[in-house]
Amino acid sequence: MVTIKEAISLIEKHVGVTGDRTVEKLKNAVGKVICQNVESSISMPPFRQSAMDGYAVFLHDNDEYVLLDEVVKAGDSHCPELKPGQAFRIFTGAPVSVSANAVVMQERVAVTDKGTIKVSGPMKEGDNIRPVGEQVKAGEVALKKGTLLTPAAIGFLASLGVAEVEVFKKPSVAIVTTGNELAEPGELLGTGKVYESNSVMLAVALESLGYENVAVSKVPDDYGATVRLLDEMIDRYDVVIASGGISVGDYDYVGKALNTLGVKEHFYKVKQKPGKPLFFGSKGSTAVFALPGNPAAALTCFYIYVYPALERISGLRDFRLESVTMEAANGFVKKGDRPQFLKAYAEGGKVRLLEGQSSAMLQTFALANALALVPAEQLRVEVGDKVEVFRLPG
Numbered sequence: 001m002v003t004i005k006e007a008i009s010l011i012e013k014h015v016g017v018t019g020d021r022t023v024e025k026l027k028n029a030v031g032k033v034i035c036q037n038v039e040s041s042i043s044m045p046p047f048r049q050s051a052m053d054g055y056a057v058f059l060h061d062n063d064e065y066v067l068l069d070e071v072v073k074a075g076d077s078h079c080p081e082l083k084p085g086q087a088f089r090i091f092t093g094a095p096v097s098v099s100a101n102a103v104v105m106q107e108r109v110a111v112t113d114k115g116t117i118k119v120s121g122p123m124k125e126g127d128n129i130r131p132v133g134e135q136v137k138a139g140e141v142a143l144k145k146g147t148l149l150t151p152a153a154i155g156f157l158a159s160l161g162v163a164e165v166e167v168f169k170k171p172s173v174a175i176v177t178t179g180n181e182l183a184e185p186g187e188l189l190g191t192g193k194v195y196e197s198n199s200v201m202l203a204v205a206l207e208s209l210g211y212e213n214v215a216v217s218k219v220p221d222d223y224g225a226t227v228r229l230l231d232e233m234i235d236r237y238d239v240v241i242a243s244g245g246i247s248v249g250d251y252d253y254v255g256k257a258l259n260t261l262g263v264k265e266h267f268y269k270v271k272q273k274p275g276k277p278l279f280f281g282s283k284g285s286t287a288v289f290a291l292p293g294n295p296a297a298a299l300t301c302f303y304i305y306v307y308p309a310l311e312r313i314s315g316l317r318d319f320r321l322e323s324v325t326m327e328a329a330n331g332f333v334k335k336g337d338r339p340q341f342l343k344a345y346a347e348g349g350k351v352r353l354l355e356g357q358s359s360a361m362l363q364t365f366a367l368a369n370a371l372a373l374v375p376a377e378q379l380r381v382e383v384g385d386k387v388e389v390f391r392l393p394g
């Protein structure tokens with residue numbers, strides 16, 4: 001049995017980026033990680049650009065300027081040169097000629113009937129002109145290897161004319177559920193059966209985190225069938241997530257099957273509640289997690305252990321779950337000597353510890369947006385106590 005900390009560091013030690021790369025169209029690359037520096041082929045902005053609707057001027061020692069009969073708007077390619085004391089009409093995004101050394105916003109300008117403009121307030125060189133390459137210069141690194149492609153990063157690359165980007169391939173994931181008792185939602189529920197919930201829950205969690213290559217397969221409590229299915233999945237996928245059959249019961253075959261298949265155990269059993277019988281191992285380059293079957297335990301283990309592992313494999317080499325300290329909005333009495341992850345609701349800087357913490361209860365999880373961790377030695381949480389809180393993604 002390992003501690004939560006030990007389990008996390010063993011996972012960090014044994015998982016790493018697969019190194020597989022792929023070229024993605026920009027709009028398909030969100031949530032992926034750049035696998036090499038992206039250099040900009042252009043300067044951004046590519047030309048001196050007006051930041052305001054107003055007038056471009058060649059500054060002189062007077063607040064009155066002769067207005068040329070010229071208008072330059074965004075997209076225009078022409079741009080008149082000025083002599084000191086001259087001005088022309090310009091709009092936001094339009095190119096600014098080299099001789100124009102400031103742009104004044106139109107709210108500060110009065111047009112006279114003598115063909116001049118009068119400017120109120122001070123002006124200095126460079127006002128309201130975005131210099132060439134202010135964001136990035138041609139040939140410079142725009143985004144570094146290892147950067148996560150957020151919508152902002154995708155927009156930035158699009159602004160540089162990038163249409164495709166080379167990223168780390170996200171790992172492929174096989175979910176394997178086990179159990180004779182499992183019925184499919186939609187079927188009539190026979191005596192002794194429960195509806196199977198873990199595969200769809202884990203599959204949509206993966207999908208919402210951007211993992212697209214996800215397979216689901218199911219096996220009854222049969223040793224031979226469990227060995228065969230796990231063998232195939234370990235062979236074909238980067239990560240295997242089994243659910244159920246990992247405890248000590250006579251019909252819990254996952255641990256025995258993984259052992260038979262030569263999966264190297266990095267840990268089995270974590271001192272925590274829920275999710276004590278969590279297994280993590282690897283075979284070749286495939287990482288194998290066996291989550292406890294109890295649905296809330298499975299999902300807790302997924303968020304705390306599997307999700308960070310997947311993000312690291314996807315290229316975020318140093319990914320860790322972030323936790324914040326919050327005040328408890330209500331009290332909680334912990335049973336037993338294991339640290340406990342509690343389904344919780346974080347709001348306005350406080351965290352509410354929810355009713356119904358059994359590892360079989362998904363209803364509470366459905367109402368939660370966070371997991372709060374109560375340490376082993378703390379037997380009660382009082383209102384106002386500081387609690388470590390992990391916000392759940394999405």
Ligand SMILES: Nc1nc2c(c(=O)[nH]1)N[C@H]1C(S)=C(S)[C@@H](COP(=O)(O)OP(=O)(O)OC[C@H]3O[C@@H](n4cnc5c(N)ncnc54)[C@H](O)[C@@H]3O)O[C@H]1N2
Pocket residue numbers: 177178179181182194195196197198199243244245246247248249252274275276277291292293294295297359
């Ligand atoms: N003698 C002991 N018994 C148990 C121990 C122990 O230490 N000693 N640990 C308990 C704890 S804690 C957990 S957690 C469970 C984990 O057991 P398994 O991982 O072997 O899971 P199963 O027995 O297969 O199932 C547990 C529970 O979850 C339901 N389940 C399983 N898969 C699904 C699914 N895909 N969808 C919905 N529900 C599922 C299953 O029907 C069971 O009710 O072991 C304790 N026992």
Ligand code: MOO
Pocket residue numbers: 272273274275276277292294297359360
């Ligand atoms: O470790 Mo189990 O998840 O407490 O029921």
